Structures are given as structure tokens and as C-alpha cells.
Amino acid sequence: MSTITVTPLGFAAGAQVTGIDLSKPLSELQQRQINKAWLEHIVLVFPGQELTPAQQIAFTGSFGTLDQHGSQAPTTLHPEHREILVLSNKVVNGKKSGTYNSGRNWHTDLSYTTRPAKGAVIHCKEKPPVGGDTMWANLYLALETLSPTIRKLLDGLEAVHDVTLVQGIELRAPEVVAEMKKRTPPVVHPVVRTHPETGRKSLLVNQRIRRFVGMSDEESQSLLAMLNTHATSPEFVYRHRWSLGDVVMWDNRCSCHVALGDFDQTKPRVMFRCSLEGEVESGRLTNDIGGTDRQTMLQAVAAVS
Ligand SMILES: O=C(O)CCC(=O)C(=O)O
Numbered sequence: 001m002s003t004i005t006v007t008p009l010g011f012a013a014g015a016q017v018t019g020i021d022l023s024k025p026l027s028e029l030q031q032r033q034i035n036k037a038w039l040e041h042i043v044l045v046f047p048g049q050e051l052t053p054a055q056q057i058a059f060t061g062s063f064g065t066l067d068q069h070g071s072q073a074p075t076t077l078h079p080e081h082r083e084i085l086v087l088s089n090k091v092v093n094g095k096k097s098g099t100y101n102s103g104r105n106w107h108t109d110l111s112y113t114t115r116p117a118k119g120a121v122i123h124c125k126e127k128p129p130v131g132g133d134t135m136w137a138n139l140y141l142a143l144e145t146l147s148p149t150i151r152k153l154l155d156g157l158e159a160v161h162d163v164t165l166v167q168g169i170e171l172r173a174p175e176v177v178a179e180m181k182k183r184t185p186p187v188v189h190p191v192v193r194t195h196p197e198t199g200r201k202s203l204l205v206n207q208r209i210r211r212f213v214g215m216s217d218e219e220s221q222s223l224l225a226m227l228n229t230h231a232t233s234p235e236f237v238y239r240h241r242w243s244l245g246d247v248v249m250w251d252n253r254c255s256c257h258v259a260l261g262d263f264d265q266t267k268p269r270v271m272f273r274c275s276l277e278g279e280v281e282s283g284r285l286t287n288d289i290g291g292t293d294r295q296t297m298l299q300a301v302a303a304v305s
């Protein structure tokens, strides 16, 4: 039986996988080879594929439990397959799609829920002539390259993730936004997490974090800015230029990503995405999203002195 060929595309992440037709059921060997490459390279690119929704669902299902997209507005799902989220900037019946500007800041899918996604599989259906790239950052490397002093500070630290920090959420249809807020109140996750398969630790930070637990807002914002800048340094990033038919599969347990708006918005960009449910509930809901600002702390000091 022929084996797949894995060719690295970047130092921190990304590899191209050829020698396989994803429309056919995977053999056990192929499944194992792909999983091994996925764990090693975080982002796998399968060029020149042509998958029906059912075939994309079947391929994704070889790597875990398909997300039924309960945290997404129903209007953003494929009409016949709720396992497929349609990422589209097309205007239909005079209305912009609820996903027309999805993923525009650095994020880890569903970190604003208690169970962030395991991974996802995107199939490129339509693309603008230039731009509309997607970037992924390797969050193992991000953690491993921090100084021991900062790592000590991060051990045991938790962060509040908040769906309202999704970039451009206020520009989406009000009913879609209301639905997202209702479905996903803020949640707390540890800043350092352990990958369930590799056992390696990574840094769970991104631009959808409101604050760190137990810190003032000023402390949170400074630390967050430092960590986000560090985590998304070019050294840790793979940038993908889409071609029609690409299937890209990423490991969400050790990475964050951003979909760039660097393209002519009058040109269609359409991707079908299947997502894998996270293996574990790693977060907890919180009602406490307000931090303490410096002014309040000064007043508290003044009151006792
Ligand atoms: O459109 C893209 O390239 C990715 C959007 C995104 O963040 C996602 O599907 O999770």
C-alpha cells in the first residue's frame, strides 16, 4: 500500500501531505500516518482535493468527534449538514453571512467555551485572486521560549476568555451576535495547558482574553500584550496562501490562528469547515469578568491608611 508523503512548509508549523485522495475512506495506516504528521507539524495541507460535504465529514470524523456547532448561530451552518460551518463573505438575499469576517484576531477555536476544539478541517471552495491568507502560531514554541521567571508566573495562572472579544463581532447581524452571547458566557482556562496526546505544554493566550484572574486590569493588559506579541512572533508562525481545493487540518490544542482580511471584499471567499470537539472540559464558567482597576485599588489603600 502506498504511503503518504509529508513535506514541511515552515519551521514552526505546516507540512504538505501528498499521495492521498481524501474522498476515499482512510486505511488504518493512513489514519495513523496523518495523525503522527499532525502532532508533529500542527497544520497539514492536502492540496488539490475535491470533497463533497459527506466526504469532508467522514475524513474529519477519522480524528475525533465531530462538533455539531451548538455554539454557532444556525444560519451559519450548511443547510443539510450541521457539521459544516460555512465561512463565506457572500451577500445572500441582501444579507451578509454571519461568518463574513470570522477569525480576524488571533484565537484558538472555542477557547471562549469550556471545551475548546480539538482541531478543524477547512476545505477551500472559492477564493479571491490574491490574499485571504490564514496564519497559525505554534504555542508550544511560544511557551518554551519564555524565560524561567515568566514561566513561573504563568504556572497556575488562569485567564478569562470572552466571546465578545471576537474581532468585529459588533459588525455582524445583531441576532447572530445575541445568539453567540447567550450561548457562551465568559469562561476561565489555565494559561499553560498540556496536550492530551503529545504530553507537551503550550501557552493558551490569544486576543480573546479579557483578563487574568487575580490581576488588576492594567496588569492583565500589559502581561497579555507581551504574551500575545511573543506568541505570534514570525518565528512561530506558518502563513498559508490558499489554493482552490486545499484541505487544511490544524491541531487547535497547541496553536492559535488568524484569518487575514487582506483581500478585495467584493470577491468571494468560501470555506467549508468541520470541527472536532475537544476531548476534555478544561474551562469553567465565570460570572466575574470585571477586574479591579488601579483607581479602585488606590482608593482601597487610601481607605485603610
Ligand atoms: O477563514 C479562515 O481562514 C479561518 C477562519 C477561522 O478562524 C476558523 O474557521 O476557525
Ligand SMILES: [Fe+2]
Residues within 6 Å of the ligand: 103, 107, 108, 109, 257
Ligand atoms: Fe478559528
